[in-house]
Amino acid sequence: MSGGEGNTEYGRKKFTRSPSHFTDRITADGRDGWPVEEGRYRLVVSRACPWASRAVISRRLLGLENAVSLAIADPVQDDRSWRFTLDPGDRDPVLGIRFLHEAYDRRATGYPGGVSVPAVVDVPSGALVTNDYRQITLDLATVWSAHHREGAPELYPEALRAEMDEVMEDVHRDVNNGVYRAGFATAQADYEEACAGVFDRLERLAERLERQRYLMGDTITEADIRLFTTLVRFDPVYHGHFKCNRWKLTENPVLWAYVRDLFQTPGFGDTVDFDHIKRHYYMVHTGINPTRVVPMGPDLSAWLTPHHREQLGGRPFGDGTPPGPVPPGEEVPEAGRPRPS
Template identity: 65%
Template sequence: MTATQSSSEAFEYKPVALNERITSDGSSRWPVEAGRYRLVVARACPWANRSVIVRRLLGLEPALSMGLAGPLHDERSWRFHLDPDNRDPVLGIEYLGEAYRKADPGFDAGITVPAVVEIATGKVVTNGFQQLTLDFSTQWTALHRDGAPDLYPVEHRAEIDEINQAVYEDVNIGVYKCGFTNSQEAYEQAYRALFARLDALSERLATQRFLVGDTITEADIRLWVTLVRFDAVYHGHFKCNRQKLTEMPVLWAYARDLFQTPGFGDTIDFEQIKQHYYGVHTDINPTRVVPLGPDVRNWLTPHGREALGGRPFGDGTPPGPPPEGERVPPIS
């Protein structure tokens, strides 16, 4: 996605530019195929984090390799500066923008993660982050691991979609609306919408362990990737400072519950998250000084949410540990 300022100085997002789909039903020119594609993400990005979590929970690692862009980038796009020789070892590129321009030599829109790249051609197939994880659940089923959970159950899809839309507008991009606007009025409007939505979600989650039904769904994943970054970056960096997550008891317990669930906390690198937001958003943080806090050891404290019941993976099972090359530093 690409951030823009409108004439009213309110923050907006432009839609993604390469919004094709990879399907198993012949509805697109890109078929689901093991080993054909590479998912490019960054640990820092919440939109990319969603795809990492769903890929983990469904066990798609053997079928869909993953490239990791580093937390820092410049006007040339996300860069593979954590890899040897500063290049993705599979795609052989230094900047993700190279794969976008292979798909479209005149590409001049936002170069975003997640992006799925066809390995043989080096071309980006899609950066359609909203549909991508749903397709992982519904189109990639033949490649799911045994025991993969159903993250988008048919009987709950309408409710999941409704919650996802509200969370997207008020929370996922709500924090960005607070952080990037140049207008006091727009900031205050986004701030109030954000915390009104968080209050409503807190009330909902006070009596049920997960957002929809009694299992983890796509709705939980989409909310959680914002919550896990809240105190580290959004509270201060984006002026979302009515309360910290740790001061919202229900949401804090809910977020810790998921953090301690395989497939969630084991995708998070708090240092890369802070390096990205404080090091790249120079309009907001011109010094590029990265804060040392907060202390994140409290993410491992007991949450007590088991008392609400629920079955995190439904009839499925937890995923195994991440592949060796995809592990994040443990909290210490």
Template identity: 70%
Template sequence: MSEQHAQGTYVEPGQEYTRDTNYIEDRITRDATDGWPVEAGRYRLVAARACPWANRSVISRRLLGLEDAISLGLPGPTHDARSWTFDLDPDGRDPVLGIERLQEAFFARTPDYPRGITVPAIVDVPSGKVVTNDFPQITLDFATEWTEFHREGAPDLYPEALRGEIDEVNAVVFRDVNNGVYRAGFAGSQKSYERAYRTLFERLDWLSDRLAGQRFLVGDTITEADIRLFTTLARFDAVYHGHFKCNRDKLAEMPVLWAYARDLFQTPGFGDTIDFDQIKKHYYVVHSDINPTGIVPAGPDESGWLTPHGREQLGGRPFGDGTPPAPPRSGEEVPPLAVS
């Protein structure tokens, strides 16, 4: 088997990239409508540091203080065409689920599960079955269904009065930015690449205009909308600018968005979930049809993330009436930034 086949392929020559958004849509709710009740200690969140979609769930879990209620499994940064693997754990097995591949939890739920084995995924520990990998809904449910287990001082990440606006912002950010970088990077034709490229930077310009006069995307506190945008911005210069050819500007060359991203990065619960080494290794190694050499870039210099951002002058209250989360739990820390 060739390395390219082993890693999977991501680009269809001549085709526009279309993300498969068919996920296991079961929800964990207080009323257990889908058969999965909110219950502390029952579920394990499997979320690779490298993945932006998974990173959202890790940030949400941290901000809300759900560490005691929902345990965290961390696959390594690379995977093959079959599955994410727990190669960072002793003996290559998740210490709670006892599995080597996340695929095993999907197969426990649906033998020969035919779709992608994606993170984040929430697994029911007693049965070993995946409950859901519906990443947009996972974080919304953390904010709204798990309130009984939120820490004291947890922020309201999905305030009811702002949900309509948050949903509208999330929709365009997903289409043009979160998924837009992939539509550029996995484009199979020049035309589809250039279309995605233009749309991406038009939306980033729109976001810059929106954030020039307000500290956060919706309202005066951190919400779900900020979490969703941040995980893409955090990967922009390290991965998307070069690897995905999103190179009109670096994030560090877009003053408003760069300051906004630094503001969030320096906020407890955001930057302390980011592992740039794992992020770069994932994209540059796994996407072997885009980067066949497998060489992982040494840069960029990460020290800029810690420089003053000045966004506090815009006002706003990051946690509203709440408080910052405690430092990451033992075993959940990320390495310090590499400074050139």
């Protein structure tokens, strides 16, 4: 994949994630030509993609809905890239384009790595600004601070950054990317190495989370967002589709309680569309699932059951407050939400 969800280099024995090609940053001083400016940029995502979902969650927790608009692509791409077939006329209503590649083409020609999400597009020019999925969320948490809502949490606290960066790198290598290395492996040894790495890291994370509510202590940070977007997809797609099946998430008491705690926190579960997730993975990855049949399970109702993680204490938003209701038009459709049993 080119950074986030897009094209994947898996036609060889070892899966390789190509780096993001467009790494310009939107900054207060506009040093890359892109100044922070309310209403100027549009965040293009797929709710199926874990890398894009990080940006969706960050944007909502920080209250940036009015500052940076949101475009949601169809979870099933075709060979012309991510499509805006969820919108009237099959066009994004703000950018006026049918396919995300049109914004990429306005930025450059012959770019490597394909078309990926998340992508930030400059609305006036219609050109891509960045597809650097790692930096996008960090910048939302820092350089966009003047546009954060009152009570927004501190997702990348300066005092914790050194330790956070180490934790997030371990999670990225072994979990976020590890499930892909296992799922797209074409050699037994490569698969076993990746799969073992996934579960070794998950067990270490469970040990860490057994004694504290969140990865960095008492409050939610960017590290939790990055782990959540993989864990929420684990049983629906990674366990079966990617063959990460040593155990299900529901069979690990600590991680299952932790991910439900986050899911039930405003800003997390209200951005998750299980229908989009399942249809994307099972219908797009035809090298793994050539029939494109989407499984019926698992039962989603357990996501809403008590987690009891509050017994560990903690303040999810630190000195801040939860975000308000999901803005109109950004709600997850009923088909993608768990319902009480």
